[in-house]
Amino acid sequence: MFFRAECARLARGRGLSGFVRNLADGRVEAAFEGGAEGVDALVAWCRAGPPMAWVEGVEIVEEPPTGEHDFRTSR
Numbered sequence: 001m002f003f004r005a006e007c008a009r010l011a012r013g014r015g016l017s018g019f020v021r022n023l024a025d026g027r028v029e030a031a032f033e034g035g036a037e038g039v040d041a042l043v044a045w046c047r048a049g050p051p052m053a054w055v056e057g058v059e060i061v062e063e064p065p066t067g068e069h070d071f072r073t074s075r
Helices: 003-013 036-046
Strands: 017-022 028-033 071-074
Touching: 003 017, 003 028, 003 036, 003 071, 028 036
Parallel strands: 017 071
Antiparallel strands: 017 028
């Protein structure tokens, strides 16, 4: 399964809102809003990603919630 699709599936399953998208330089950016346990679980998942994914590193930036209402996937 692809990184963005699996990330979105897991985030929705945990009741999180936010987004996951590709950046022009090849990186993937994700933002999660919701309970701390769900957010922590998704951040931990991002460190490895789905099978056959190659994750070089994860940078975490805490920001105030923006009031997202669903979880969306963008290119």
